[in-house]
Amino acid sequence: MTQEALRAAEVRKVYRGRMGPAIEALRGVSLSLRRGERVALLGRNGAGKTTFLRIASTLLIPTSGTIHVFGLDVVDEPERVRPLIAVVPQEGKPFFHLTPREQVYAYLRARGIPRDAARTRTEEALGKMGLEEVGDRLSVTLSGGQKQRAMVATVMATESPLMFLDEPTIGLDPFARRAVWNVLRDLTRKGSTVLLTTHYLDEAEALSERLYIVEEGRILFEGTAENAKRQIGGTLRVSIENGGHQRDLFESFGHTVEEGDVLHVITGPERIHEIMDLALRNRLSATVGPVTLEEAFLTIVGRSIDAE
Ligand SMILES: Nc1ncnc2c1ncn2[C@@H]1O[C@H](COP(=O)(O)OP(=O)(O)OP(=O)(O)O)[C@@H](O)[C@H]1O
Numbered sequence: 178m179t180q181e182a183l184r185a186a187e188v189r190k191v192y193r194g195r196m197g198p199a200i201e202a203l204r205g206v207s208l209s210l211r212r213g214e215r216v217a218l219l220g221r222n223g224a225g226k227t228t229f230l231r232i233a234s235t236l237l238i239p240t241s242g243t244i245h246v247f248g249l250d251v252v253d254e255p256e257r258v259r260p261l262i263a264v265v266p267q268e269g270k271p272f273f274h275l276t277p278r279e280q281v282y283a284y285l286r287a288r289g290i291p292r293d294a295a296r297t298r299t300e301e302a303l304g305k306m307g308l309e310e311v312g313d314r315l316s317v318t319l320s321g322g323q324k325q326r327a328m329v330a331t332v333m334a335t336e337s338p339l340m341f342l343d344e345p346t347i348g349l350d351p352f353a354r355r356a357v358w359n360v361l362r363d364l365t366r367k368g369s370t371v372l373l374t375t376h377y378l379d380e381a382e383a384l385s386e387r388l389y390i391v392e393e394g395r396i397l398f399e400g401t402a403e404n405a406k407r408q409i410g411g412t413l414r415v416s417i418e419n420g421g422h423q424r425d426l427f428e429s430f431g432h433t434v435e436e437g438d439v440l441h442v443i444t445g446p447e448r449i450h451e452i453m454d455l456a457l458r459n460r461l462s463a464t465v466g467p468v469t470l471e472e473a474f475l476t477i478v479g480r481s482i483d484a485e
């Protein structure tokens with residue numbers, strides 16, 4: 178079998194509704210995942226992340242281009258692809274009139290997993306997602322975060338070779354988010370491949386071995402978070418409050434990025450003193466920190482992840 182879990186080539190998707198103009202959601206997306214890799218699609222609202230996952234998981238037909246999952250074409254052989262994948266959809270909800278324990282077990286049985294294994298895996302998944310206490314309550318009575326955890330538990334328990342998770346940690350508290358991250362790391366350690374989408378820069382950085390930045394249906398960056406940060410030309414960031422008007426003053430020190438009223442200057446340790454002095458003399462307040470994925474994203478996309 179191929180070493181590639183997924184390969185997408187020049188995928189385009191145009192939504193043609195009866196009303197309004199056609200929407201080009203994907204404009205030639207090519208990407209690939211090796212077996213056992215954790216990869217994030219990072220992008221703003223409407224970038225095309227969900228559209229890509231829906232095509233890759235056989236729920237939507239692309240306008241053109243191809244996606245192969247373990248060498249199988251998702252359009253030509255969806256019924257052979259489906260047993261190899263599992264999906265946490267964006268805004269998915271558990272069955273209201275099942276308990277999390279019943280849902281996880283029933284899903285595993287429906288996928289052909291024998292009784293004993295299904296029982297063991299159900300308990301394991303509920304435990305890892307911290308759902309022991311609510312495992313026997315009807316899902317309709319669960320909180321939003323508990324419902325989301327039940328969805329992740331259901332899908333992780335399948336231990337499918339390839340998993341798609343569309344914003345798996347949306348609405349989760351910081352502890353539950355970390356539980357999801359750990360679960361996903363465990364899964365790839367055992368050989369599964371994970372493709373997730375996220376708006377959270379910290380999540381993309383903490384969780385993915387590689388990330389793709391998607392904007393307006395195109396891939397603008399591929400690589401590690403470290404690569405993304407290095408690409409913008411410095412290891413330190415001086416953030417100057419209300420520095421936007423003073424851009425000229427700071428431009429010679431390195432690459433500059435504006436984020437609202439704050440001007441970030443990307444630079445190296447050798448120039449910090451000079452910049453801080455200059456800010457002080459101009460009565461501007463400035464702080465120094467390491468470059469983050471945020472500045473890299475701003476530079477690569479030209480807009481911040483939460484800009485309208
Ligand atoms: N069924 C549909 N019909 C028409 N347009 C659609 C449909 N689904 C998505 N779109 C449009 O396609 C583009 C990409 O949407 P998509 O849901 O893939 O983005 P996304 O990156 O998942 O965004 P978000 O972060 O908000 O979930 C958007 O402009 C969206 O409005």
Ligand SMILES: [Mg+2]
Nearest residue numbers: 226227228267
């Ligand atoms: Mg989406």
